[in-house]
Amino acid sequence: MREIFAIVLLLAMVIGAVWNVNHLDGIIHDITELIDEAEALASQGEFEKSANTIHDASQIWQGSSSYTSILLRHPEIDSCSDALSELYGEICAGDFNRARGAFEKVRAHLNGIADMEHLSFGSVF
Numbered sequence: 199m200r201e202i203f204a205i206v207l208l209l210a211m212v213i214g215a216v217w218n219v220n221h222l223d224g225i226i227h228d229i230t231e232l233i234d235e236a237e238a239l240a241s242q243g244e245f246e247k248s249a250n251t252i253h254d255a256s257q258i259w260q261g262s263s264s265y266t267s268i269l270l271r272h273p274e275i276d277s278c279s280d281a282l283s284e285l286y287g288e289i290c291a292g293d294f295n296r297a298r299g300a301f302e303k304v305r306a307h308l309n310g311i312a313d314m315e316h317l318s319f320g321s322v323f
Contacts, residue, residue, distance in 0.1 A: 218269060222315050225262050226308045229255045233285075233308075237301045240294050249289045256282045270311060278307040 232255035239248035259266075259282060266275050281304045288297035 219315055221265070222269070223312060225258065225265075226312050229258050230305065230308055232258070233301060233304055236285075236289065237297075240289055240297055243294075245289055245292045245294075249286060252282065252286045252289055256286065270315075274307070274311050274314070278304070278311065281307045 232251050236248040236251035236255070239245075239251060256279075259278065263275070281300070285297065285300040285304050288300045
C-alpha cells in the first residue's frame, strides 16, 4: 500500500511540474509576442502604439503575479518587471536606437526565467 501511495505522489509531482512549465511557457510566449510586435511598431516610428503594446505585455506580467510570486524567485520577478518598465520609458522617449537594448534585455530576462524552470540534467543533479 505504501508503494502505491509513493507512486501516486511521485506521479502527481511530475504532472504538477510539467503543468507549471507549460503554464509559465504560455505566459512568456504571450509577453514575447507582444514585445516583438512593439519592437516592429517602434522600428516604424509608431511609438505610441508600441508603448501601448508594451503596456499590454506588462499587464500580462503583473496579472500573473499571483502565480509567479509563488513559483519564481523574487529577484527574477523584480528584474523582469524593471526591464519592462525601462523598455516602456525608452519607447515613450521616442528613441528606437536606445530601446533596442531594452528590448533585448526584456527578452533575456524572460528567456532566463524559462530556462531556469525547465527540467534539465543539470537542474536535477
